[in-house]
Amino acid sequence: MNAALALLRRDIALAFREGGAIGVALGFYLMVIAIAPFGLGPDINLLARVAPGLLWIALLLAALLSADRIFHNDYEDGSLDVLSMGPVPLAAVAASKSLAHWATTCVPLALLAPVLGLLLNFPIDAIPLLVLTMLAGTPAVSFIASIGASLTLGLRRSGLLLALLVLPLYVPVLIFGASTISTALTGPGSPWPPFLMLCAISLASIILAPIAAAAALRTSFR
């Protein structure tokens, strides 16, 4: 457990020291949301209606930008070899690295979402729910991305392939994430059933994705 915590701490420290990935993800999120009204037109009611879906789609794409880095740097400099020989199973290494990706990419994106929501006429009183939904759903984003990152390890242009592999797996997150917010805004019904489904998807991917990622990492050593 201490080993996994040490790894988590190191990865978060590295992400903040190297900086680039977080800035690029936040910048990309801002740009996508900022240009959306140019394509959709100035109808503020339309923008408010599509805002939940748009905020989620752009967040998924922004999070994927840095997803191929989850294992890549450690693979390139040989750290991954040593990480696999530690006192924790490789699945715990994968979980710890996914968690670091969540903390350094998805949490900043989720916290930026309310600001970007203002650009889309997103109602201010629904902002706490928006942030809550994104914080609850984004662990699934990082953990599922870790499967794609481990499968594409060592390939050229792995980022694009990773997006192709992983985006279909994000469909449930997108459906329940966006519908939680839109049911809260326009009804009918309660937003909590889709929200709980979203939490369930996150919890399941936290448990299952590291096992799949570890299996894929094993093959990458060969």
Next chain:
Amino acid sequence: MSTPFTATLEARDVACDRGGRRLFENLSFSLEPGDGLLVQGPNGTGKTSLMRQIAGLLPLSAGEVSIGGVDADIPLAEFCHYVGHLNGVKASLTVRENLSFWSRFLHGDSEWDDMETALDVFGLTEIADVAAGFLSAGQKRKLALSRLFACARPIWLLDEPSVSLDAASVERLGRAIKKHGEAGGIAIVSTHVPLATPLSYTLDLHRLDPVRDPHLDASEGDLA
């Protein structure tokens, strides 16, 4: 480092396939606490592959490698240090941070060894607070090798450890391997540069007609 190690390492009929070619087969050896094995052979004969197989990074194509004299529930890889061609050094962390991360990670829940001693083995104390990105190739190599002292493990797998080291550091490495052997540790080293310390056995993967020894036996192999 004072803990006397009791682990023994045994390989039985190990074979290695890479890219559809058989690099070596029927490789057997048995190492007692304190033994050293020098692995030699021209490029491409499987020195690195053998190290990675022992470290659990490559699957064995045949045979088995087993460790004795220790808790059987713990996988072999957790008793090994592997220092290969890549250093596992993060450019944006300082020398001390790099090493203390590996120490914490490799130790897990147990006590940490003394970081300053580990830094001192290769004389890295002076540059302990420099970001590792500014180090020379040789200094990065020393940092990677310092991992051996940041966490005590009985089996050292050193793949070309002397690459880009200066003469004085190669000598320090030789002394460290000797000291490790005196503490009961096992060292498996592949190198083209002669080490200051003679190792107890030599295995030539090219000839596979090893120095005859009661402990060490590798019969004929099919080499590329």
